[in-house]
Amino acid sequence: MVKAVVGANWGDEGKGKITDTLAEKADIIIRFQGGANAGHTIVNEYGKFALHTLPSGVFYDHTTSIIGNGVALNIPILFNEIKSIVDKGVPMPKILVSDRCQIVMPYHVLLDQYEEERLGGKSFGSTKSGIAPFYSDKYAKIGFQVSELFDDELLEEKVERVCEMKNILFEHMYKKPAMDPKELLATLHEYRDMVAPYVTDVSLFLNKAIKEGKTILLEGQLGTLKDPDHGIYPMVTSSSTLAAYGAIGAGIPPYEIKQIVTVVKAYSSAVGAGAFVSEIFGDEADELRRRGGDGGEYGATTGRPRRMGWFDCVASKYGCRLQGTTDVAFTVLDVLGYLDEIPVCVGYDVDGEVTTEFPVTRLLEKSKPVLKTLPGWKCDIRGIKNYEDLPENCRNYIEFVEEQIGYPITMVSNGPGRHDIIYRESKLSK
Ligand code: GDP
Numbered sequence: 001m002v003k004a005v006v007g008a009n010w011g012d013e014g015k016g017k018i019t020d021t022l023a024e025k026a027d028i029i030i031r032f033q034g035g036a037n038a039g040h041t042i043v044n045e046y047g048k049f050a051l052h053t054l055p056s057g058v059f060y061d062h063t064t065s066i067i068g069n070g071v072a073l074n075i076p077i078l079f080n081e082i083k084s085i086v087d088k089g090v091p092m093p094k095i096l097v098s099d100r101c102q103i104v105m106p107y108h109v110l111l112d113q114y115e116e117e118r119l120g121g122k123s124f125g126s127t128k129s130g131i132a133p134f135y136s137d138k139y140a141k142i143g144f145q146v147s148e149l150f151d152d153e154l155l156e157e158k159v160e161r162v163c164e165m166k167n168i169l170f171e172h173m174y175k176k177p178a179m180d181p182k183e184l185l186a187t188l189h190e191y192r193d194m195v196a197p198y199v200t201d202v203s204l205f206l207n208k209a210i211k212e213g214k215t216i217l218l219e220g221q222l223g224t225l226k227d228p229d230h231g232i233y234p235m236v237t238s239s240s241t242l243a244a245y246g247a248i249g250a251g252i253p254p255y256e257i258k259q260i261v262t263v264v265k266a267y268s269s270a271v272g273a274g275a276f277v278s279e280i281f282g283d284e285a286d287e288l289r290r291r292g293g294d295g296g297e298y299g300a301t302t303g304r305p306r307r308m309g310w311f312d313c314v315a316s317k318y319g320c321r322l323q324g325t326t327d328v329a330f331t332v333l334d335v336l337g338y339l340d341e342i343p344v345c346v347g348y349d350v351d352g353e354v355t356t357e358f359p360v361t362r363l364l365e366k367s368k369p370v371l372k373t374l375p376g377w378k379c380d381i382r383g384i385k386n387y388e389d390l391p392e393n394c395r396n397y398i399e400f401v402e403e404q405i406g407y408p409i410t411m412v413s414n415g416p417g418r419h420d421i422i423y424r425e426s427k428l429s430k
Pocket of ligand 1: 013015040222
């Protein structure tokens with residue numbers, strides 16, 4: 001049984017926590033896209049961790065953690081991440097890395113930095129981890145696959161060829177020092193030694209696991225609105241954030257994905273530039289940011305303060321639709337307990353016409369939020385285990401959101417811990 005855990009919005013919805021919760025009953029957890037540019041925050045008995053490359057199941061000793069072929073693999077970051085969790089007392093996890101995974105090269109990170117410098121104020125708000133140059137090279141067919149690290153002749157020839165090409169950009173476009181192919185080759189040899197113990201034919205491994213009836217979780221990074229096709233292009237990420245891509249980025253048949261858990265946060269937050277219709281500012285935003293998530297809404301990788309907004313039904317309905325949602329996990333609801341009234345964005349006003357369908361970026365830029373205000377519940381809902389025990393206004397908020405987005409909310413997360421979860425029956429469940 002394969003399940004995907006993906007985001008409906010701009011990322012940071014709490015996918016890490018939901019994956020960690022579901023991983024208790026899973027055998028295998030796979031990252032299928034993205035790189036170390038975003039992070040998941042996980043709180044468990046070992047402490048608080050920000051994971052960038054490892055899937056959220058690494059803290060259990062019964063799970064296998066996999067880096068799928070669709071991931072932008074930064075080998076030193078993976079290596080340090082493994083070390084940092086083991087150093088904090090977590091047992092050495094079982095980790096597999098796809099032999100078809102491609103490698104984030106040191107020059108990808110440099111190119112990202114140089115390009116952001118060149119763009120100045122017009123930058124895309126990149127985290128400068130080399131992800132966009134990495135995926136560009138992958139599709140330009142000059143990327144390095146993990147399997148190639150084990151073929152010296154091939155590696156040497158390719159390093160020469162790629163350096164020659166990249167050095168033109170480095171020296172002439174960015175006016176920066178050229179790369180030395182010998183140095184790069186030595187770095188790749190180091191990478192080979194770091195990754196060697198984990199390299200596997202992952203799709204074959206998964207094929208067997210599916211036949212054996214294992215429970216497999218596909219863990220997405222970011223959310224629908226950052227998808228390069230269906231998101232707020234060009235303010236998007238460079239790999240697909242949709243559950244459908246889980247089949248490709250892990251190497252399994254699409255029809256094996258039986259459950260798609262779309263994580264939706266009870267309010268909005270976003271990082272980076274781009275239209276954000278329900279955004280709020282000033283003291284209102286500061287308070288929500290300070291109280292948000294677990295210890296404030298600041299990027300897990302970058303520490304950047306996140307942009308804040310009210311819940312956006314239009315964006316979330318769209319986000320759930322493109323994921324192919326079977327279940328919504330509605331997260332971080334406890335944070336809203338301080339508000340007397342909670343505004344919710346129920347429509348977009350585009351040039352005087354109100355719509356509930358998420359528009360293309362050109363029209364998104366012009367959209368104004370249509371807000372509806374719901375009463376708050378003014379208490380702390382952490383620790384509640386049964387849906388019926390939630391305050392009435394809190395249940396009303398959940399049910400209002402469910403009706404607006406049109407997908408069943410079957411999980412409500414009311415705290416950062418792995419057991420802070422309330423399961424509920426939804427009349428929308430099939
Ligand atoms: P991801 O990238 O989607 O995994 O999201 P983040 O790692 O940014 O998660 C959002 C933050 O919210 C993290 O600090 C989590 O520990 C925290 N979190 C997740 N679920 C809940 C919840 O239900 N309540 C609270 N208060 N915090 C939560």
